[in-house]
Amino acid sequence: MKAFIPIVLALAGIANAPAFAENATGALGANYNEHFEDVDYRDLEKAQTxxxxxxLPMPQVDAEGAAGPGAVRTILDVHEHGYRTLLTLKWPYNHRDFPKPGSDGMKRELARLDQVLxxxxxxxxxxxxGNEPxxxxxxxxxxxxxxxxxxxxxxxxxxxxxxxxxxECPTRLYMGALNQLQKAGRRTKTAERWMAxxxxxxQIAGVDIHPHITDIEESRAFLSYVLPRMRAxxxxxxxxxxxxWWWNDQMKRPVSPTFAKMYGLPSDTRNWQVIAxxxxxxxxxxxxDDFLALSPWFEEHRHYLRAQMKIFRDTGRLDVATYGFKQGSSMSANFGPDKTPWLINSVFAPRTVRPNPDGSxxxxxxxxxxxxxxxxx
Structure with a gap:
């Protein structure tokens, strides 16, 4: 992977960027995914977001009703605290085909939606x-x-x-995220129809993208795909x-020799073992902090967030971006050599670092x- 500074210089913006769209606020917020239980207003205040x-995984509505799932309760509480809010409706269909119009399955999904709206x-x-269809x-x-x-x-x-x-409804509507657009195989007829x-x-304000990538340059493929396929x-x-995926590639490699010596670890200790x-x-x-700062694979990209937001904002078309905010339970469970290290992304690190004296x-x-x-x- 290339050094950080050349990447920033090479990707200072998107060529021929259009004028700012009406909703192009360019804001950066906190993403909790499904972990509504991790919302702590002390964290949000410290981050100034x-x-x-x-x-919200929609099947949760069946068990407790729309008022029951913590995602709905929490996002409404966040709204009451004066924050701007973004709720994603997630339909997991990893184990079966999508229901057909008029089928019992489709009626069930519409009934769930009718409870939430x-x-x-x-x-x-x-x-x-939609989250990641x-x-x-x-x-x-x-x-x-x-x-x-x-x-x-x-x-x-x-x-x-x-x-x-x-x-005058204040709620804007977006269609859910496209993934892996840096790969030609993901730019399919189905994706084309999605954008069409x-x-x-x-009534749709635009589309979501999820550039989980190995190299920051790959994020440009997402923008070059979606922007020409939307209205101005x-x-x-x-x-x-x-x-x-860059972090993931480093997990089975030896930890920094300097870190190993500093903390008395065997020289063949792997990065994933330190996290575990x-x-x-x-x-x-x-x-x-020493673990990450002394790891060139992280330290050379410590300003990734700044560089990625510049790329997004330079298009003139970014409404809101939200970044992984807090290490959640799903990131830490059963951590091993093949576990995707999502927790390295997090702004707050309550799973790998002892709490502050006040418990935050x-x-x-x-x-x-x-x-x-x-x-x-």
Missing amino acids: HWVRIF PMVMGKVDILEI FIESRTEDRDADLNVFYETMARRVIAYREAHCGG FVKATP DQSFIATEFSLI QALKEPFGKSKW APYGYAWIEDFRALQTR
């Missing part, structure tokens, strides 16, 4: 239809059935918004983005300064 994003429409700033499905099912399903959900949301929220629906539907007045959101130990017995903050979460290494600086836009 104004936006919070959570997703009255609670959140007009209250959340952005309601996103091209990941949360089987390969063989990523055909027209996928499009029909999500278009049906979108039309239901649009109809409810028009009937109950009016022309976004462009042809005036539409924006994009990026509710997830990271260098996760931190999860078992959380480090003091200085030790966790400590910062991770590097991200907090740039995260705060990026709030000025």
Whole structure:
């Protein structure tokens, strides 16, 4: 992977960027994914952010009703605390095909949606239809059935918004995220139809992208794909983005010799083993910081967040981006050599670092300064 400074210089912006779209606020917020339980207003205040994003797995509605799932309760509480809010509706179909129109399965999904919409429409700033449709499905099912399903959900949301929220409704609608667009195999007919629906539907404000990548240059493929396929007045959101696959490539490699010597570790200790130990017995903050600062694979990219936001903002079309904010339970469970190290992305590191004296979460290494600086836009 290239050194950080040349990357920044090479990617200072997107050529021939259009004028700013109406919703191009360029904001940066906190992404919690499904971990609504991790929301702590002390963290949000320390990071000086104004936006919070959570997703709701729709099957949860069956067990407790729309008022029950913590994602809905939490996002409404965040709204009451004065933050801007983004709620993503997630439909996991990893084990079966999408239901057909008129089927019992489709009726069930619409009934779930009908429970959620009255609670959140007009209250959340952005309601996103779908999380990662091209990941949360089987390969063989990523055909027209996928499009029909999500278009049906979108039309239901649009109809409810028009009937109950009016022309001045503060809730903007986005279609869910496209993944892995740096790979030609992901730019399929189904993805083309996804973008065609976004462009042809005036009530849709734009589309979400999730550039989880190995090299920051790969993020440009996402922008070059979605921007020409939207109307000039539409924006994009990026509710997830990271260098996760670069971090992942480093996990089975030896830890920094300097770190190993400093903390008395065998020279053949692997990076994943250090993380596993931190999860078992959380480090003091200085030790966790040393682990990352003394690792060239991390230190050379410590300003990734700043560089990625510049690329997004230079398009003039970014509405909101949200970055992985806090190490959650799913990131730390059963950590081993083949576990994807999502927790390295996190702005706050409560799983690998001992809590502050007041019980609040400590910062991770590097991200907090740039995260705060990026709030000025």
